[in-house]
Amino acid sequence: MNEAAGERMVFRLANAPDLPRLVEMLADDALGATRERYETPLPHGYHDAFETITRDPNNELLVAESDGLVVGMLQLTYLPSLTYQGRWRAMVEGVRVAREARSGGVGRQLLEHALERARRRDCNMVQLTTDKARPDALKFYEALGFVASHEGMKLSLP
Template sequence: MPPSDPIIRPATTDDLPAIIALLADDVLGRTREDASMPPADAYVRAFDAMMADGNQIQVVADRDGVVVGTLQVTIIPGLSRMGQTRGQIEGVRVAASERGAGLGEALIRWAIEACRTRGCALVQLTTDRSRTDAHRFYDRLGFTASHLGYKLTL
């Protein structure tokens, strides 16, 4: 029997190990994530805080009970642009075995629609400069590289 199509659904605490494993499963993630079991307390606290915040949405793509993709959306009310609300997409990951089959696009389109439903006038994201494949992917989906981002590690 062929595998079923992935279902995009809200993440649960039971999904946390799989989400962390996806975040850690690339060149950059290996250096900044800890996929050991059980999940570090910091991950559990962060997930609990996200679930308690109505402006945070963490979803997974579930194929036959296996998490094969994930992303986070943050709804950001703001005063700029005449009080527009924006959606911030973070932590987009697709399992290596699923890449190139359209799951990443399905996740992003789901996130865009979730932002639209929540009244966002703009959807934004950042991606590491080294992720050239991701840049082409986001360009293809209609995103524009309009800003230069900065970070300060605390």
């Protein structure tokens, strides 16, 4: 999916009608299928989270749209920090590209758009995590210049 094929990529903030498509993309892989619930109607938790995220000026749900269809998404969160002399950083989460649009440059363009937004907010760093079960995602992020400079850890809470 690219302009050469006659399709125009648009990047914008997500809006409420996008929510089912976002959940569909989150659920459409081996890991997402075990933790997401793409069903009609969507569980209320998705609506609540969407409202909270979109009202928060330090959170953005970005979508990539091609010919009127949402084909990519990510969440960009801006974090204040005392480190680096009080500079802000951005965190990328929930990167997904629709199955039919994968390997077409959508993810790269969407991440580049997010990086530009972080620059405009004067962030000195963009960070993300990727599941070790997704080696292709790790290669993708490294190709964009991300470096596995730290050991990330998570603790699931009951």
